[in-house]
Amino acid sequence: MTADTDLWDQLLTLHAHVESRLAQALQRGHGLGLSEFRALGHLAAAPDSELRMQDLAGRLGLNQSSVTRLVGRLDTAGLAYRDLCPDDKRGVYAVLKDDGRDRLEAARGTYEQVLTAALDEAAEQHPGLRGLLGALRA
Numbered sequence: 001m002t003a004d005t006d007l008w009d010q011l012l013t014l015h016a017h018v019e020s021r022l023a024q025a026l027q028r029g030h031g032l033g034l035s036e037f038r039a040l041g042h043l044a045a046a047p048d049s050e051l052r053m054q055d056l057a058g059r060l061g062l063n064q065s066s067v068t069r070l071v072g073r074l075d076t077a078g079l080a081y082r083d084l085c086p087d088d089k090r091g092v093y094a095v096l097k098d099d100g101r102d103r104l105e106a107a108r109g110t111y112e113q114v115l116t117a118a119l120d121e122a123a124e125q126h127p128g129l130r131g132l133l134g135a136l137r138a
Contacts, residue, residue: 010132014122021118022111030107035060035070036079037111040104043080043096050083050095067094079103 001009023034032040042059043049051059057067071094074080079100085091119137123130 007132010129013126014129014132017122018115018118021114025110025114026107029110030103032103032107035062036074037104037107039070039074040079040096040100043094044101044104050093053092053094056094074100
């Protein structure tokens with residue numbers, strides 16, 4: 001196995017561990033999936049709290065169909081909505097609602113706490129990740 005293969009395997013192990021912990025905590029504590037939390041974060045950071053659906057899909061690493069379903073769930077939950085572009089009726093935007101911003105802010109502390117704990121836990125459970133984590137946190 002090459003050094004790059006070993007590094008990549010370590011990153012994948014770390015990623016799987018952290019994503020699992022984050023997803024579980026956000027769902028239990030705030031009723032949000034990890035992709036939903038990240039979508040709300042991207043919308044909150046965007047000008048006017050809105051993004052074209054294709055831009056949101058790119059930021060989340062999702063295809064068009066998946067982001068459409070995700071925004072549909074956010075819409076049903078009252079956290080965001082879809083809006084047509086006034087200049088181009090084919091363009092569709094995802095727009096953050098006040099309730100979505102509130103839910104994001106309520107969940108942000110959980111996300112940050114669990115992220116730190118999951119990274120620390122991964123370093124303890126997988127000694128091979130300690131060097132990688134040290135380098136990433138530096």
